[in-house]
Amino acid sequence: MSNKKGRVFSGARPTGRQHLGNYLGAIRNYVALQDDYDCIYCVVDLHALTTLENTDKLREWTYEMALDWLAAGMDPEKGTIVFSQSHVPRVVELHLLLSVVTSRGWLTRLPTFKEKVRQQPDNVNYGLVGYPVLMASDITLYKADTVPVGVDQAPHLEFTREIVRRFNHHFGDVLVEPQAKHTDFPKVLGIDGQQKMSKSLNNHIEIAASPEEIERRVMQMVTDPSRRYRSDPGHPEVCNVFTLHGFFSPDQVAQIEDDCRSAAIGCVQCKRLFANNLADYFAPFRERRATLAADPDQVWDVLADGARRASRIATETMAEVKAAIGLP
Ligand code: SF4
Helix, strand or coil: CCCCCCEEEEEECCCCCCEHHHHHHHHHHHHHHCCCCEEEEEECHHHHCCCCCCCCCHHHHHHHHHHHHHHHCCCHHHCCEEEEHHHCCHHHHHHHHHHCCCCHHHHHCCHHHHHHHHHCCCCCCHHHHHHHHHHHHHHHHCCCCEEEECHHHHHHHHHHHHHHHHHHHHHCCCCCCCEEEECCCCCCECCCCCCECCCCCCCCCECCCCHHHHHHHHHCCCCCCCCCCCCCCCCHHHCHHHHHHHHHCCCCHHHHHHHHHCCCCCHHHHHHHHHHHHHHHCHHHHHHHHHHHCCCHHHHHHHHHHHHHHHHHHHHHHHHHHHHHCCC
16 A cells, blocks of 8 residues: 555446536545545446446446546546456355355344345345345455445445454454545436436536536526525525535636525526536546547546556455455
8 A cells, every 4th residue: 555544445337428416426436536545436337227227328428427537637646447247257256255154134123234135025036135245245345444435325334344343353354444535425406406316316517517518508407496486586595506506616606695685697698698607617527538548548548447456456355355254
């Protein structure tokens, strides 16, 4: 390990092109953490199999997501490992070994499992039950001591910590118990202003969108519903455009608030300003993305190199785990 503060692990399911919610909720944190930590960022494609109806898009979504991650600033030159979960199959081996210290009842009582059962009652597969164990395997296989989590994700990490404690209690102090790094994961609403931004709800704005596409989507955004006429004073505190101005127009947000409340600015003008600021903010990103996309092999090479480096750590961990268990 380097002289950084520790080793971070985080993973995300392959969902293709990333949107503002992904960016504000995860990617910008991932990028910032690289300065202080050795970072391992994983496209968790095996996790995705538990809920996907078909797998046709897995390869494309992995590529598009990794492309966005790299263009946004995840940087192997800083020591960051970016890879696909399935490229390091040792995680499946560890998953099995951790499963024997994990109670089945414990897993099926988890609120996240019950939620999945509600969402896909016709496909309650074994992978869904073991999902938290695979997650624990991801983190512990790479000896990550730090996991960035939002407040509502803390119970997930606590589950991993519990599995580690059980394993270490049975077999000796082998696995690293990860600590939560509480990070600001704002809940980003979609253009409907109601629900969390999500591709499946088609209420998202892609970070790779062209300025024209950004403007088109921003113009569809729902604003303060009580502001029916241009002359009506607005209530920025209930307007999602205003919330997002906070991230992308920090120098103008105070003025926008005053102008909205006094009806000095109309929603169309306000949205146009937001669309321009958003397009400007992501202009360097779009440029880097276009350069990378011109040679798709670059992205696959980064993932392959990441898998090689991740495998080296995984092999060491598994040797220690097997020795501790007493497997010949
Ligand atoms: S003026 Fe801007 S902040 Fe105010 S309601 Fe309209 S879009 Fe929202």
